[in-house]
Amino acid sequence: MTPESALKTADQHCNDGLWQQALTTLHQALGNRRNKGNNAMMERLMVALIDICVKNNNTVALRENLQNFRNLFQHASMPLLESVFKYLIKENNKILAEIEKKEGSERITLLMSDDTTNSV
Amino acid sequence: MFQSGEATAEQLMLIAYCDLDELMERNKLQPKINFFLETYKIILDTLRQNSRLMELYNTSAEKLLSFCTKYKCKKEFLKVSEVLHQHFQHIQKAAKQPDLINNKIPYPVRLTDEEATSKLLDMRQAQLEYALKMDLWSDAFRTSETIFFLINRRDKHDIKQILEQFFGHMARIFWKSGNTLFHTYALQNLLKIVRQSNMKTAD
Numbered sequence: 218m219t220p221e222s223a224l225k226t227a228d229q230h231c232n233d234g235l236w237q238q239a240l241t242t243l244h245q246a247l248g249n250r251r252n253k254g255n256n257a258m259m260e261r262l263m264v265a266l267i268d269i270c271v272k273n274n275n276t277v278a279l280r281e282n283l284q285n286f287r288n289l290f291q292h293a294s295m296p297l298l299e300s301v302f303k304y305l306i307k308e309n310n311k312i313l314a315e316i317e318k319k320e321g322s323e324r325i326t327l328l329m330s331d332d333t334t335n336s337v
Numbered sequence: 338m339f340q341s342g343e344a345t346a347e348q349l350m351l352i353a354y355c356d357l358d359e360l361m362e363r364n365k366l367q368p369k370i371n372f373f374l375e376t377y378k379i380i381l382d383t384l385r386q387n388s389r390l391m392e393l394y395n396t397s398a399e400k401l402l403s404f405c406t407k408y409k410c411k412k413e414f415l416k417v418s419e420v421l422h423q424h425f426q427h428i429q430k431a432a433k434q435p436d437l438i439n440n441k442i443p444y445p446v447r448l449t450d451e452e453a454t455s456k457l458l459d460m461r462q463a464q465l466e467y468a469l470k471m472d473l474w475s476d477a478f479r480t481s482e483t484i485f486f487l488i489n490r491r492d493k494h495d496i497k498q499i500l501e502q503f504f505g506h507m508a509r510i511f512w513k514s515g516n517t518l519f520h521t522y523a524l525q526n527l528l529k530i531v532r533q534s535n536m537k538t539a540d
Binding site for chain 1: 366367368369370371372373375376377379380382383384387389390393396397400404407408409410411412413442443444
């Protein structure tokens with residue numbers, strides 16, 4: 218499967234609510250040695266995978282694919298690795314900003330603080 | 338939560354005595370916060386040996402520590418801090434076997450590299466400050482040991498400000514632990530550095 222068609226298939230799976238299958242498709246495309254030289258396409262695949270993981274709170278697939286991606290590109294292209302990690306940090310910060318905006322800091326303190334005694 | 342007739346008497350009693358809205362809200366919010374924390378930990382694990390991307394590593398670590406400090410979660414703070422201590426131990430171990438890492442990793446974090454040491458030191462200073470803010474004194478002491486190790490690897494002339502901060506923090510830690518003798522010694526060192534820098538300015 219070409220990386221373009223992998224992106225299309227993953228997109229279709231997401232639209233059908235089959236995000237696990239979308240992740241599998243992207244994982245296979247990222248691991249395909251034929252795509253190794255195509256940096257721009259690999260970045261698009263990784264960004265698509267990050268988007269799905271962020272949307273579905275999936276850290277298992279994120280960890281596995283990030284580590285594979287690092288192993289592939291720490292020798293070949295450091296700027297590509299940097300841009301993917303920057304994108305992930307940006308998306309992760311958005312999550313917290315959204316929660317803080319929606320729920321307010323007090324609510325998060327109540328949930329996270331060790332001083333809070335929980336009724337259940 | 339339950340379909341009619343599904344809940345047992347015990348479950349109904351539990352729901353009656355706890356805040357159901359609170360419970361439902363928590364179930365929505367908790368996974369997102371867990372994902373936020375876990376993602377930063379993944380970034381730390383993935384970038385721990387890469388000297389080129391140390392700024393991203395430091396940013397991620399500081400973001401995690403500031404989150405824990407802001408929302409007063411000491412347990413999570415200690416977990417993150419433990420991860421950072423482990424990563425530093427790995428760097429120390431790797432320094433003892435330089436040939437082994439040179440073959441595997443393209444840009445390893447080397448303790449002989451001044452830029453890398455400087456970035457490691459910046460991160461640990463921030464970690465110490467957050468630990469002091471959280472009143473986690475034993476963790477602060479552990480971090481200060483790492484800072485002391487890194488300070489000894491730097492050139493003595495450009496670390497005056499770092500030493501000032503370091504002895505200030507040490508004085509606080511020793512005061513809290515009741516070691517008044519060490520507290521005094523830390524303050525004496527601080528005084529010595531301040532006096533030296535004042536004398537130089539007067540000259």
